[in-house]
Amino acid sequence: MEADDFTLMEQVRRGSPGAFETLVERYQRRLYRLACGYLHNHEDALDAVQEAFVKIYLARQSYRPSAHPFTWASRILANRCIDQIRHRRVRPEQSLDEAQETRPGRGPLPLPSSEESAQTRQERRELRCVLQGAIDTLPPRQREIFMLRHFGEMRLEEIAKALGCALGTVKSSLHRAAAAIRDHLARTDPAFRSPKGESS
Amino acid sequence: MSLLYYGALVPEEEAGLLRHLDSCRSCGLEWDEFRRCLDAATPETVFPREAEVDWSEFARAAVARARAAEAARPATAVAAGWVAVPVPARFALLAAAALVAVLLWNTGLRPGGEPGGAPASPDSGVGGPPLVSLLESAHAMQDRLARRGAARYLRDSRAVLVNLVGPAAPCRKAGGQYDITLEKEKSRQLLRRMNLYEGGLGALEDQRLSTLVRQLESVLMQVAALDDCASARQIHDLREQIETRQILLRIDLVTREMEGRADVV
Numbered sequence: 001m002e003a004d005d006f007t008l009m010e011q012v013r014r015g016s017p018g019a020f021e022t023l024v025e026r027y028q029r030r031l032y033r034l035a036c037g038y039l040h041n042h043e044d045a046l047d048a049v050q051e052a053f054v055k056i057y058l059a060r061q062s063y064r065p066s067a068h069p070f071t072w073a074s075r076i077l078a079n080r081c082i083d084q085i086r087h088r089r090v091r092p093e094q095s096l097d098e099a100q101e102t103r104p105g106r107g108p109l110p111l112p113s114s115e116e117s118a119q120t121r122q123e124r125r126e127l128r129c130v131l132q133g134a135i136d137t138l139p140p141r142q143r144e145i146f147m148l149r150h151f152g153e154m155r156l157e158e159i160a161k162a163l164g165c166a167l168g169t170v171k172s173s174l175h176r177a178a179a180a181i182r183d184h185l186a187r188t189d190p191a192f193r194s195p196k197g198e199s200s
Numbered sequence: 201m202s203l204l205y206y207g208a209l210v211p212e213e214e215a216g217l218l219r220h221l222d223s224c225r226s227c228g229l230e231w232d233e234f235r236r237c238l239d240a241a242t243p244e245t246v247f248p249r250e251a252e253v254d255w256s257e258f259a260r261a262a263v264a265r266a267r268a269a270e271a272a273r274p275a276t277a278v279a280a281g282w283v284a285v286p287v288p289a290r291f292a293l294l295a296a297a298a299l300v301a302v303l304l305w306n307t308g309l310r311p312g313g314e315p316g317g318a319p320a321s322p323d324s325g326v327g328g329p330p331l332v333s334l335l336e337s338a339h340a341m342q343d344r345l346a347r348r349g350a351a352r353y354l355r356d357s358r359a360v361l362v363n364l365v366g367p368a369a370p371c372r373k374a375g376g377q378y379d380i381t382l383e384k385e386k387s388r389q390l391l392r393r394m395n396l397y398e399g400g401l402g403a404l405e406d407q408r409l410s411t412l413v414r415q416l417e418s419v420l421m422q423v424a425a426l427d428d429c430a431s432a433r434q435i436h437d438l439r440e441q442i443e444t445r446q447i448l449l450r451i452d453l454v455t456r457e458m459e460g461r462a463d464v465v
Contacts, residue, residue: 020263020266021259021263024259024262024263025255025256025259028255028258028259028262029243029250029255032247032250032253033243033246033247033250036246036247042249043445046253046258047414047415047418049262050258050261050265050418051414053262053263053265053266054262054265054266054269057266057267057269058266058269058270087410124248127240127245128245128246128248131240131241131245131246132246135241135246149206150206150238150241151243151246151247155208156206156208171203171208174202174203174206174208175202175203177202178202178205178206178234178238179202181237181238181241182233182234182237182238185237185240186233186237
């Protein structure tokens with residue numbers, strides 16, 4: 001049976017063989033999504049996650065089981081991302097990777113799958129733009145809570161603990177964020193308009 | 201509805217709300233629309249590049265990097281000791297160090313200054329230079345030293361990466377294909393050196409340099425964590441990273457720029 005996160009973290013602290021590898025495999029994708037939410041850049045997000053894992057490993061003895069291990073890991077990651085954003089503000093230079101990404105035809109493009117039609121791909125791209133636009137319009141705290149819950153799959157109590165705010169604040173922020181995303185999608189993408197709205 | 205969607209309602213509340221949604225057509229439609237919007241926000245849609253990542257390789261690299269960072273820890277014992285010093289004492293030590301640096305600077309280390317302790321400029325004689333100019337020259341010297349140190353670090357790292365990218369030496373031991381003993385040892389030395397420069401590099405506040413140093417650190421840690429005899433796959437992955445991130449080109453650009461700036465300061 002798979003060890004739960006607390007047991008796994010305890011094994012990491014004790015230095016059990018393979019425990020840290022399991023933790024990395026279990027958390028890496030969720031942390032990547034959170035990092036993308038902060039940094040909006042694939043390469044930077046991957047770097048931030050790797051650095052967060054280095055910090056997690058080095059600081060494993062300071063972990064206290066009062067917080068869920070993912071909550072603790074996500075705070076380490078958030079601090080890393082915030083540092084990076086601050087650096088960007090001091091020197092807002094575009095990295096070569098980023099420049100490559102934003103210039104059409106320069107970067108390595110993902111190969112389209114043969115089963116997918118050009119129309120489906122275009123629709124998917126459009127949906128991604130609309131969704132990213134919707135998430136980007138959220139105020140920072142609402143966005144953070146939404147990302148932690150929707151993509152980080154954290155429980156609301158854990159989010160409240162991680163962000164140091166009341167559970168009620170998390171609930172209301174999540175509600176506002178979800179409603180704002182729904183409104184944004186309904187405004188910008190006809191596919192998301194309710195039949196109710198169309199008939200009126 | 202958002203709390204229902206995210207499963208954050210207590211069972212009684214949830215059951216009550218679901219009953220209402222079943223019986224009220226308008227709220228039922230609203231719920232369907234709400235659910236459709238949030239269901240659309242899947243990780244595959246919002247983070248399409250997540251699928252491009254080889255996550256098992258990423259996990260291996262993260263573990264190797266973490267282990268290498270811990271192995272390099274004794275080199276940072278000095279830094280840990282520094283953290284243990286109380287803040288006022290740190291200021292006092294810094295001030296003393298700056299004063300010593302300025303005195304050394306004014307007594308012959310400055311280019312063009314006369315050796316043997318004679319001051320280089322005539323106006324820095326009897327009463328000594330004003331405090332502001334002392335601090336400015338100390339800061340300029342610190343900045344110049346940090347840039348020179350970083351440029352040297354980047355040049356040495358580049359040499360290691362060029363070795364990795366070039367034709368590799370075959371390994372004599374069984375189980376591996378390429379002998380990277382030298383590159384591995386050099387990477388370890390460079391990582392130790394980077395720990396010493398870290399403070400100075402941070403002071404430069406150069407986003408491009410710090411990004412490059414971070415990515416370089418990641419590659420060096422991976423090299424340091426490999427066995428003496430590496431497999432073709434490991435070498436291929438490292439080469440791919442160096443190539444994809446254009447690390448060699450960026451080292452050239454940043455080093456040239458820093459050396460240019462160092463001459464201006």
